[in-house]
Amino acid sequence: MKKTFSLILVLTLLLVFSQSSFATDVDSVNSKNELTQEERSIILNKIGIKEDELKYYTTKVLRYLIENDAVKLSASEPHDYSLQSQHPEDNSIGTMDLTTSDITLYANAYEVNSDVPGSKKIYIYGSYNWKVEPLFALTDKMSIGYPVTNEWYLKTAAGTILGHESNNCNYRGQWTCTSSNVPSDHDIGQGVAAKYDIWANSNFKQGDITQYVYTTKKSGKSNIILRYGHRYLTGSVGVSVYPSGLAVTPATGTETLDYPITVSW
Template sequence: MRLLSFVAVFLFSFSLAEVGFAEENGSSVSEERLTPEELDYLVNEVGNTQEESEDLPVEVSRRLIEEEAQVIDSGSGFMVIYDPEVTKPGQISTFASIAATTLKLGGTVYKVKSDRSKDDKFYIYGNFQWLKTPSYTLVDKMTIGFPSSSGLYLPTSGGKVKQHQHRYSQDQQGNGRWIDYTIKYSPSNWEPSAGVAGSYDIRASTSKTKHKGYIGQYVYVPTSKNGKINIKITYGHRRIAGTPSVSVYPAGLSITPTTATDTRSYALTLSY
């Protein structure tokens, strides 16, 4: 009997570990929702629009509420990407088969309660959503970039950038049931005082499927500094095997445009 009890406990513990591992690697469906009071706070106190509040991941929303966040700038835009349709072996792709795929891209800059006495703290959030499944489902990237002259810096510990998260989710049937496939807590690329990047392995899907993701990064700036800068949110869509590369420009870290990578950008303004 004791042996059976031990086996039962072991199997139960193992199943919990498996669930935790799956959620960390993004194969889970979150049923958690914000309360009406939390949504109201995000709109009336934080400064999000109703749509922005409903689109934010629950854990991000609650962290922003806890940190007494205030919107500095936000917005989104619809952008067209022309993606050649995937053809069968031996079939030639004609110009007429190049279909417009719509990408919604945007972001928000929040000022949050700082945990460092001599620094102000901000949370930069960028998000994307494919409103039509792209023909090429490869590895895409998204960057948050800012000029090194701004004085903004990334939090680090143990040689790694901290206070970061990026996520990729998929609505397989287009019915609002989103599945998280990737949740990462370290950027795929980063440059000191220039920005961070996240990578998104876009999964194969049907014409009904929707795809979305976000990148979020906390940054600090000494309270002694003041100014106004642009934050550049850039999405890179790969059309040939491989992954988009990143480079540092005067405006900060961004996707390197090539013939194999389509890029779209959205600008935000941060005053500090």
């Protein structure tokens, strides 16, 4: 009996230590512990990002915001969603199911120092964090969309969209991240999208999308839609243009989640 108890105790301790080590490795992809005290103070007190929101940003993004005198244009908070495709036994798969278990979406927008005389520069940021292991690991997409009536424009060069970046990170013992500066889809006046390769055998998955837009309007107010499209059948995630902006297309095989924000500049 004593030997059995001792064995259970040893196994329990090993599990606790391994989970502690694992958590440390997972945290390393986040920016919370990489910022200096001065940087943290600027982020929290001047720019106004909350302490519990830091984990949704990379250090690179936060330092960019500091270096470019970012002013937050929206008051948004992370939101948790339940994907019906993760629970097919509950009901038929729908396009949106707002409960709290599977994935977290977050988005915000900032006015930053402009590199175009006479135009304001707005930095739009969105992220996803999977909280569970997806039943379907294919290629997902996330889009940023806004109405053409905003009269926002994108910088271009040699036929390509500038000011775009997306990052896709999968954790399997260590974080492996890939980035792209080319949108998977775009409409020059209504938004961009990015694609994400979701690994089947990774423990954690997270990613982001960023896009600079420019405006000659001195002030204004607009909605932006961050939409995540999760593919649960073979095939690809489509993107369409709507009056509200470019967005992932809800369809059979693609479940979509919307995260709207309101920006004022």
